[in-house]
Amino acid sequence: MLDDVDLGNRRLTIAGRVRPLDDVTLRLLLDWLEHRRRRWPNTANLHLLINNQTANTTSRASNHWVSAPMRGQDATLERLRVDRQLEEAMVKGPDPLHLAEVFGLDEKTAMRYADSAGALLQQAAKQPSQ
Structure with missing residues (x-):
């Protein structure tokens, strides 16, 4: 409304x-x-x-x-939603409480996204800068 x-x-x-x-x-x-x-x-x-x-x-x-x-689009609403949640976790830090509050996620889903973002951030930190 x-x-x-x-x-x-x-x-x-x-x-x-x-x-x-x-x-x-x-x-x-x-x-x-x-x-x-x-x-x-x-x-x-x-x-x-x-x-x-x-x-x-x-x-x-x-x-x-x-x-x-x-x-029929490559970017489905579900894929956009998941991408937005992962991006939020990477930008704001892998905090499951923040993700649960912002997106209304249950605790297990929020922890899964936070874990994925944390792993991606660690992987990026290990790669040499170009």
Whole structure:
């Protein structure tokens, strides 16, 4: 919902969990909101994601509409999610508590990502700089 977007604090609430917005996601969100405002300036629909069929209603866009553009692509939503989680672990350090909080992961999954990031960081530290 639009109320789940907190641009001032760079946060988005998804399924009741508050998540920080990184620079890329913030830029994409701002672009989408601008597109939404220009395309459907008089919509009363409070859902964040709307389309031609839902702009004149109060219903949300379908799951198919959201996921269809990703079908057949090398970068699936699942692969993007996993890549984003691993990158976060490498940038912020392999801290499973941080990963669990940011992504809403269970403890075993967070520890697995932290272990993978730690191994990659150690491997990178052992390689000679070029």
